[in-house]
Structure formats: C-alpha cells, structure tokens
Amino acid sequence: MGEGIDTFLDLDGDDENQAARYSQGAFAHYSVGMQLNYQGNDQYRFSGPYYTKGVSWDHGVSLAIDGGTGDDLYAFDVFTGLGKANHMGWAILVDEGGQNRYTTQSGFGEAAEERLAGFFDLAGSDTYSILTATPVQFSNDNMIPRSSGGLFVDR
Numbered sequence: 001m002g003e004g005i006d007t008f009l010d011l012d013g014d015d016e017n018q019a020a021r022y023s024q025g026a027f028a029h030y031s032v033g034m035q036l037n038y039q040g041n042d043q044y045r046f047s048g049p050y051y052t053k054g055v056s057w058d059h060g061v062s063l064a065i066d067g068g069t070g071d072d073l074y075a076f077d078v079f080t081g082l083g084k085a086n087h088m089g090w091a092i093l094v095d096e097g098g099q100n101r102y103t104t105q106s107g108f109g110e111a112a113e114e115r116l117a118g119f120f121d122l123a124g125s126d127t128y129s130i131l132t133a134t135p136v137q138f139s140n141d142n143m144i145p146r147s148s149g150g151l152f153v154d155r
Contacts (some may be wrong), residue, residue: 004033008025008035008036010040011132012038012039012040013039013040016042017045019046019052020043020052021050022051024046024052024054025053025055025062025063025093026053026054026057026062026064027061027089028054029058029062030059030140031060032060032061033061035054035064036067037067038123039070040070041070042066043069043073044072044073044074048078048079050079050080052076053079053138054092055086055091056089056090059087059089063091063094065094067096068121070097070098071098072098072101073100074101074102074104075101075103076103076104076105077103080104080105081106081110082104082119083108083109083118084108084109084110085110085117085150086150087115088114089115091111091118092118093118095121097123098124099125100121100124100127101125101129102130103129105130106132107130107136107138108138109150109151112150114149115148115149115150116150117146118150119151119152120155121154122155126140126154
C-alpha cells in the first residue's frame, strides 16, 4: 500500500491469509491503514520478501488486530518480525487471545531511529519461534522494551 488509506475488516470465520509484500496490515510510503480480524482460528502466512502483518515503512502507520480468543498461526519464516517499524514508520500488532503460534526470523516489536513499534499478545499460552540467533527470549507473561522505540508484551 502506498500513499493512501486502507481498512481490512473481517468479523468472523477461520481464515487463511497468504501474502508476499505490503499486506495483512502493512503500510508504507505515507499511507495509513488497519487490518481488523475479529473471530476465528486464523492462519497468517508470508512468502516474502518482507513487510507484512503489522509492519510500517517509509512514514507509514499500521495497526493490525486479531480479536477474540481463537488459536492463530503466524507463519513468517522468511520475514524479520511482526509489529515492526522501519524508515520513520509506526506499527502496532495486537492479538487479543488464544493459544497462538508465532514464527519469524528475528523478533517482535522491533523499531529503530525515530520509529515506533509494538507487539502485544493479550492472553493465552503462546509459542514463539525465532529462526535466527538472538539474545532476546520472547515468552509468555513477559514485557521486553526493544531499542529505539520498540516494545514486546505478552500477558
């Protein structure tokens, strides 16, 4: 998405979302948007190369929310993070509950130099898999301030 406003709203159902770039609540180039998915056991998959699911880049603003208590899968094996901001972007990813499984290359709630990013999982017993070496251990019932404006929260 670039230079515009976008909203994606899904109120119910067990959904499969597959994307490659700038989708699933990811916005760039002075755009603003949100993805709201209210209920269901949802699957979010990403085939690369980058920027999807609660990510912003180049002055973009992104909000991605998965509501309800469904057990969700976030399979981002080839991507570097969820709830991530780059190049003056602001990004927030929130999952309200469920026993979720998260897989990514490097982490959650990452931001750097004049950016704002947050990853929030508000309930449930979740599994976090990081596919590259990192000194940060993401886990349940944990809050981790990240460098330069990033935050990871699992309650």
